[in-house]
Amino acid sequence: MINNVNRSLPEDLMNQLGFKPFKSTTIDSTVVARTPHKVAISTGNDKVLNSIKEVVENNVADGMTISFHHHFREGDFVFNLVMQTIIDAGIKDLTLAPSSLTNVMNDMVVKAIEAGTVTNITSSGMRGTLGDAVSHGALANPVIFRSHGGRARAIEQGDIKIDVAFLGVPNSDRLGNANGMDGEAVFGSLGYALMDAQYADKVVLLTDNIVSYPNTPASIKQTQVDYVVKIDKVGDPDKIGSGATRFTKDPKELKIASTVNDVITNSAYFKDGFSFQTGSGGAALAVTRYLRESMKQNDIRASFALGGITKPMIDLLEEGLVDKIMDVQDFDKGAAESMHTSKNQQEIDASWYADPYNKGAMVDQLDVVILSALEIDTKFNVNVMTGSDGVIRGAVGGHQDAATAKLTIISAPLVRGRIATVVPAVSTVVTPGDSIDVLVTEVGIAINPKRQDLIAAMKKVPSVPVFSIEELEQRASKIVGTPKPIEFTERTVALVEYRDGTIIDAIKEVKD
């Protein structure tokens, strides 16, 4: 079975799991039905418990699907606490369905796999010891990787049916009214977790901070919550930030960021009322800074900025360069705290952000997005999932979702050390080349041939050298040589969904 990005898929497994191969980036205008969830009626006088064990034993059973969010990122204390309790309770065959898995969770997931507690996983991504274990066949069943919008779709369509959601929050009242903005371990928008709160049959909040009733603003509401468990500490505030919150000083990154800005400002999209998503990381912050200068110089305001939000984006809002921030997650404390005070910073859930099976997601309105790549190939297909050794070490994140923008820019160095970024064929297709418009590297840019309008526009910009993607691939290859092909077994360890639920690629077990 070959799909429309020319990837070979395991037909038997696909049929067994009811998956269809990826066909097109176009989302059909059909009518779908939302999935009903169950509600255990309560007059809700006392939802507070002190024992995770009690909640686990009374609510989690073999074969269930459980979920978590990853808004605490590397500062998460909740996941390990809950998962250890579940392992200790001897529960088996769970499907683990978090919004994503961060490094701090890796060892515990491996432990849960080894104990037979977890036998299925769906996630945005995984890295480190866990990615390594899965790539080497540790999990009985294939992992299903989904984008943030794809996960929202899967939850709303019932492809993921969450039995119990365990959601850490920096505050909650006794009935479960909670937000991500107050307390010690604040992370701002609860965007991904709002899906779980709305659709899981049972919702368990875990917090170190029980506040007066009723708690407002309530991002998660008492009507959605079954239990509030008091724990010592939900997270480490210092590790919640994504790390890269400072402007890069790397000349290569600065060159790329500056070129990205040139591409944006010389495109037809750079006009009053445009919208953009830049993402996190030092290079993204650099783009934001260059863009800020260009917007000021040209007296251009953006109607909205989208996505994971950083403090430099908040600065744009406060300066009046951006009218609204549509906020599905915050990457630093500055962004998290601002949501509290600014009514122009709207918390949005993952469905509103990016569910393709919607009456209108934010990503569909996006003019410009800057995305990263581990690899990009001569068909502009992008890999953000597997490393040059074939091992899983990435995440779909919002990559496929935001690539629906009118101008989708991949910002990446030509090579990283001895590894080429621009390659003849990516090892794993995560985002189809059909939705990518421009690749920006430190030596110049390549434009998708389907965008002749952009090619014409950029040829007029002296500061932006335009190459064919094949030329860039050859330059990369000249620098690092041709790598030895990765050896895989026949076994599929993961399937990568496109945002519409079709399968865009399969990841094979790495041969050691």
Next chain:
Amino acid sequence: MINNVNRSLPEDLMNQLGFKPFKSTTIDSTVVARTPHKVAISTGNDKVLNSIKEVVENNVADGMTISFHHHFREGDFVFNLVMQTIIDAGIKDLTLAPSSLTNVMNDMVVKAIEAGTVTNITSSGMRGTLGDAVSHGALANPVIFRSHGGRARAIEQGDIKIDVAFLGVPNSDRLGNANGMDGEAVFGSLGYALMDAQYADKVVLLTDNIVSYPNTPASIKQTQVDYVVKIDKVGDPDKIGSGATRFTKDPKELKIASTVNDVITNSAYFKDGFSFQTGSGGAALAVTRYLRESMKQNDIRASFALGGITKPMIDLLEEGLVDKIMDVQDFDKGAAESMHTSKNQQEIDASWYADPYNKGAMVDQLDVVILSALEIDTKFNVNVMTGSDGVIRGAVGGHQDAATAKLTIISAPLVRGRIATVVPAVSTVVTPGDSIDVLVTEVGIAINPKRQDLIAAMKKVPSVPVFSIEELEQRASKIVGTPKPIEFTERTVALVEYRDGTIIDAIKEVKD
């Protein structure tokens, strides 16, 4: 068939419609499933239309259920515009399922009934020409009256399945992000309409004010909206307020309000962190003013105030006498405008407000509520639906819902003109006596015998004369005499649901 408040119900009709008789005010802790709704997928680039006719012709068909909200109250321009278009389109056999019907809609509903456009109605209430027509048998099928919480339950459980919701809003962007706080015809909280926006298969917004995209804060979200129709004017700002926004000068009303305050402040519930709902109307505003003084004198703060919100409640919030306002609707402009700026004024939907089949509704947390009555009988059963002539001229509203409070006070004059309020048996039971604790009249109070604790407490308060409810009934009867019994036919023109969906009473056709 006799239910547990001793009302005779039409057994055949009940069976035919699948209703069960009212049994108890206790809500069982069972597990229920929410109802899925349909979603017509759209990338949402252009939802704006200028023609209601186009939307109606393409989306409304014979036999469907359509809905509206009543947040514009007597200033509503949307209902008549849409309904006239539907009548003109020749559509038949619709179920009309608004959150309530205000007087400005009466004649149009009668017209729709006469045209065969509307053959079923479910509403919180009705009055005037419409109540009169229905009471005289104009509608083929019985009206189903539901409380605000009961409607939320019915929508969430699928008892009301809305095909198309027509929701007027004072602002919207081109994709349907909207709130009730900005524009000409502001009404504040969209509480009731949020149910329709979430659960209807098709959602049509009507607005006179298309604002820049994206509009925030978004109470209704683009993910919920199919069309945005631009009309000339959604409502008359001067008629949106409930009218009674001024402190009463009527000595009888002042006496009742003062006694209500005495009952509250001498009860065990008047302590720091208590909660209350006072409602609208001159007498309710007077209670709020007395309560304010008592709270200041006793240095007592309320944790929250609930329900339909008025400016005097906002004053309490601003003075720090109330920590939070949980806001399902606003009765005046002051309350509507404050929601915009105060993060302690939380917009809540009707489910959160009062759905009994929930993980916790606000009404379940309520300490004190003051409610009105057209009639109250010696079993403390309350009628807020039919007049002394048996004709429908009221609404369930939040009456049944808020009567779940720990201290439920009915505030009513002993007689109104030549009509007794305290009667041997109410003509229509809306709220069961079991959930009523105290009746306050201008001559004194009566306490439900099941509340011996309150009887003991109030006997110590010299300013509050305590009577038995029978004594008050006899006093009323002495003043106005015994009225001639109302004559009804055998035909049922309406069924009144209790908040849990069981039938608490049937309303018969009035014999002329």
